[in-house]
Amino acid sequence: MSTVSKLVWTPNTKAVDGSLLTAAQLASLTYTAEIDTVNPPVTSYQVPTDKITSVAGPNGASLQVNFSDLVPPFVPVDGTEYFATLTETDNNGTSAPTPVISFTNTVAPAAPLDLGVV
Numbered sequence: 001m002s003t004v005s006k007l008v009w010t011p012n013t014k015a016v017d018g019s020l021l022t023a024a025q026l027a028s029l030t031y032t033a034e035i036d037t038v039n040p041p042v043t044s045y046q047v048p049t050d051k052i053t054s055v056a057g058p059n060g061a062s063l064q065v066n067f068s069d070l071v072p073p074f075v076p077v078d079g080t081e082y083f084a085t086l087t088e089t090d091n092n093g094t095s096a097p098t099p100v101i102s103f104t105n106t107v108a109p110a111a112p113l114d115l116g117v118v
Helices: 023-028
Strands: 006-009 030-036 044-047 053-057 060-066 081-090 101-104
Touching (some): 023 081
Antiparallel strands (some): 030 044, 053 060, 081 101
16 A cells, blocks of 8 residues: 555546437536545535646546545545545436445655765
8 A cells, every 4th residue: 555645536527328428418527525434425525626637548538636635635544545536527417326346545754864985
C-alpha cells in the first residue's frame, strides 16, 4: 500500500438504456463520492467540477480529483481501511453507484538526511 490522495475514474458517456449522452448532458455532469470506514460507504463528499482534472487512464481519458478538494475535504487516517463509491448526475437524474472499492492509506518514512562519507 502507499499514500493515496486522489479519486480517479472514467466518466460514463452512456445512459442506462445504452444511448449516448448528449453534449449538454456531458457538460452538466456532476459527481458525488461516498467514502467511509463502513461498507457500503455512507458519508457523501461533493466533487467540485472546477477541481476535476483529466489524466490518461487504462480505458482512455480519466478524471481525477484530490481528496483535499472534495467538499468537505477528505483526510484519510494512516492504516485505516476505507470504502468508496462514486455517482454521476445530470439533469435527468443520478446513476447507480460504482462498485465499492477499498483502500488503506499508509505513509512511508521520508528519505534519510545528510548522507555522506568520511
